[in-house]
Amino acid sequence: DVKVTQSSRYLVKRTGEKVFLECVQDMDHENMFWYRQDPGLGLRLIYFSYDVKMKEKGDIPEGYSVSREKKERFSLILESASTNQTSMYLCASSWGTEQYFGPGTRLTVT
C-alpha cells in the first residue's frame, strides 16, 4: 500500500514564526502536492512538484514556499506565519493522475 506520512497531526504556532510541514511518501512517486482545506472551500492547491528540485505554483501560493531535495520528501514552508494560514494542510503524491493523501496537519496560528 502507498503510504504518505506527515510530520505532525496538530501544530500550534505564533504569528511571525517560520513553520515547516514535512511530507514523506514511500512509493517512489514522481509527483507530490500540498493542499490546504478550509470549510466550504474544499481543497485548494498550494504547490506541486513533479521531480526533485522542480516545483510549480498552484492556485494559492502566496505566503508559502516549498522544498524538494529528495524524491520521497516534500516540505511546505510558511516563512512568516499569519492567522489567516490557520487551516488543515494535506499532502498527496502520485505517479499519474490518481493521488494518495496523508492524514493531514491541522495548523493553528495564534
Place this chain on the structure above:
Amino acid sequence: AQSVTQPDIHITVSEGASLELRCNYSYGATPYLFWYVQSPGQGLQLLLKYFSGDTLVQGIKGFEAEFKRSQSSFNLRKPSVHWSDAAEYFCAVGAQGFGNEKLTFGTGTRLTIIP
C-alpha cells in the same frame, strides 16, 4: 480550465436508506473522474475512479458512480448507507494526457447518517 461543482453542501440520510451525491464537472474532453472520502480528522481516501470504458464504476465500501457525458455528471451512489459512511465526500476531475497530473476538487458534501 476544468472545474467541479458539488451542489449539495450537506446531506442527511437515515441508516439503511439509499444515497446519491451529485457531481458536475466542466472539461473540454473526456476527463478522469474521482470520488474521495474523508472521515473526521483524516486524509482523503479514494473510493473509485473513472478513466474510460464502462460508465458505471464500482468502488470500495459498496459505492458506485456513473459517468454521464451528456449531463457532465459523475454522481456517487450507495443502495444502503451505514453509520460508518458519515464523512465528507469530494469529487475531483483530472485532465487526460502526459503532464496533466493536477486534480481539481469540488467543495465537498458532508454526509450525516441518522439512526
